[in-house]
Amino acid sequence: MTDERTTRWRLILGEGSEVLGEVDGIAARQLEALDFLYSRETTGGIGGIAPSALTIPTWINEIKELFPTEVCERIQSDAFERYGLAEMVTDPEILRTIQPSEALLHAILNTKHLMNEEVLDLARDIVRVVINEMMEKLRSEMRESLTGRKDPQRRSRRKVANNFDPKATIRANLKNYSPELGRLIISDPLFSSRSRRYWERWRIVVAVDQSGSMMGSVIHAAVCAAIFAGMPSLDTRLLAFDTEVVDLSSHIIDPVEALLQVQLGGGTSIYRALEYAESLIETPNKTMIVLISDLFEGAGGWRMEQAVRRMVESGAKVMILGALDQSGAGNYDIMAARTLASLGAEVGVMTPLELADWVAEVMA
Structure with missing residues (x-):
C-alpha cells in the first residue's frame, strides 16, 4: 500500500515504476486505464498494447468514471490525436463485427461527436439493438404495474411490495403457526395481479441530468420515458439538462434518437430543469415531476x-432520484436530498420497475 504522493508518482510514471510500491482500489484502476493508453509509447503503438482486461468500450467508460472532467478530456485528446484511438472507436469495420453491449452503448454515446455519417448510421444500429433488448426486458413488467389495480382473485409472479396481499398470505400460512415461537411463519407470501383500469390522464415529466457521471441514468430514463409514452393514461415529457435544458419529448417514442441528441458532460443547473418542468404543469394534481440527478x-x-416547494404546494407529485438503472445504485448530495424531502418531495433511488410501481401508486 502506498501513500498518496507515491501513488501519484505511480500514476505519472506508469510502467516501470512498480518499485515504488503496489497500488490498489481506485488507484489500481486508474493505473490500468492510463497504461492502456500511454504504454503505447514503449510497445510500438496499438498493435503492441500490453495485456489488459480493458477493451476500447470499457476503457472509454473507465476514464469517464475515474478521472475529473478536465483530466478525462486531456486523456481523450491524447488518445484521439496522439495515438489514433478514434479510428478504433469509429472504424466502420470494427463496428460491423463488434458484439453489441451496454458497455459499447456507453462508448458510442461518449464518442458520437467524432463519427461521420457512415459510422453514425452503424452506431445507431448498435444502439438500437441494445435499447430494444432493454425495452423487451422492462416493457411487460412496467406495463403490468401501470395498467390496473390489484385483483385479489388473480395471483402475480411479480413479487413487489405494491402487489403484496396480506390477508391472503395470512390465510394461506395459518398452517405454519408456531405455538413455541408464538409467531406465524410466512413461507408462501402471495401477491395479487392487476386488472385493467382506466385512469384520468396524468402528465409525467422526466428530467434527467446529462452530466458525464449520469450516463446510466440517462439511458434508463430514455427507455422508461418511451415505455411511459406508450401508455394511454400518461402524457409523458422527457427533458435532458446540464447548464441548459433540452426538451426531447419529440423523440420520446424512439429512445435511440433521444439518446443520440444527448450531449454528455458539462456543468449542471438543476433549477433550470425544474423551472422548465414547472412550466409544463397544467393540472397540478394530475402531474408527476421525476428529477434524476446527483443534486450537486x-x-x-x-x-x-x-x-420544488412551489410544485409540491401546487399539488404536483415530485420524485427526486439519485439514479435510474437496473441495479438501483445512487450517488447524490445527501444534504440537498434531505432538504428537498423536507419540502415534500420524495427522494431515493429506484430501478425502472420500482419507478413504474411508484407511478402506478400515485395514479391509483
Whole structure:
C-alpha cells in the first residue's frame, strides 16, 4: 500500500515504476486505464498494447468514471490525436463485427461527436439493438404495474411490495403457526395481479441530468420515458439538462434518437430543469415531476429548493432520484436530498420497475 504522493508518482510514471510500491482500489484502476493508453509509447503503438482486461468500450467508460472532467478530456485528446484511438472507436469495420453491449452503448454515446455519417448510421444500429433488448426486458413488467389495480382473485409472479396481499398470505400460512415461537411463519407470501383500469390522464415529466457521471441514468430514463409514452393514461415529457435544458419529448417514442441528441458532460443547473418542468404543469394534481440527478447544484441551490416547494404546494407529485438503472445504485448530495424531502418531495433511488410501481401508486 502506498501513500498518496507515491501513488501519484505511480500514476505519472506508469510502467516501470512498480518499485515504488503496489497500488490498489481506485488507484489500481486508474493505473490500468492510463497504461492502456500511454504504454503505447514503449510497445510500438496499438498493435503492441500490453495485456489488459480493458477493451476500447470499457476503457472509454473507465476514464469517464475515474478521472475529473478536465483530466478525462486531456486523456481523450491524447488518445484521439496522439495515438489514433478514434479510428478504433469509429472504424466502420470494427463496428460491423463488434458484439453489441451496454458497455459499447456507453462508448458510442461518449464518442458520437467524432463519427461521420457512415459510422453514425452503424452506431445507431448498435444502439438500437441494445435499447430494444432493454425495452423487451422492462416493457411487460412496467406495463403490468401501470395498467390496473390489484385483483385479489388473480395471483402475480411479480413479487413487489405494491402487489403484496396480506390477508391472503395470512390465510394461506395459518398452517405454519408456531405455538413455541408464538409467531406465524410466512413461507408462501402471495401477491395479487392487476386488472385493467382506466385512469384520468396524468402528465409525467422526466428530467434527467446529462452530466458525464449520469450516463446510466440517462439511458434508463430514455427507455422508461418511451415505455411511459406508450401508455394511454400518461402524457409523458422527457427533458435532458446540464447548464441548459433540452426538451426531447419529440423523440420520446424512439429512445435511440433521444439518446443520440444527448450531449454528455458539462456543468449542471438543476433549477433550470425544474423551472422548465414547472412550466409544463397544467393540472397540478394530475402531474408527476421525476428529477434524476446527483443534486450537486452549487450556487443555484436556493432556486432549486424554491421550484420544488412551489410544485409540491401546487399539488404536483415530485420524485427526486439519485439514479435510474437496473441495479438501483445512487450517488447524490445527501444534504440537498434531505432538504428537498423536507419540502415534500420524495427522494431515493429506484430501478425502472420500482419507478413504474411508484407511478402506478400515485395514479391509483
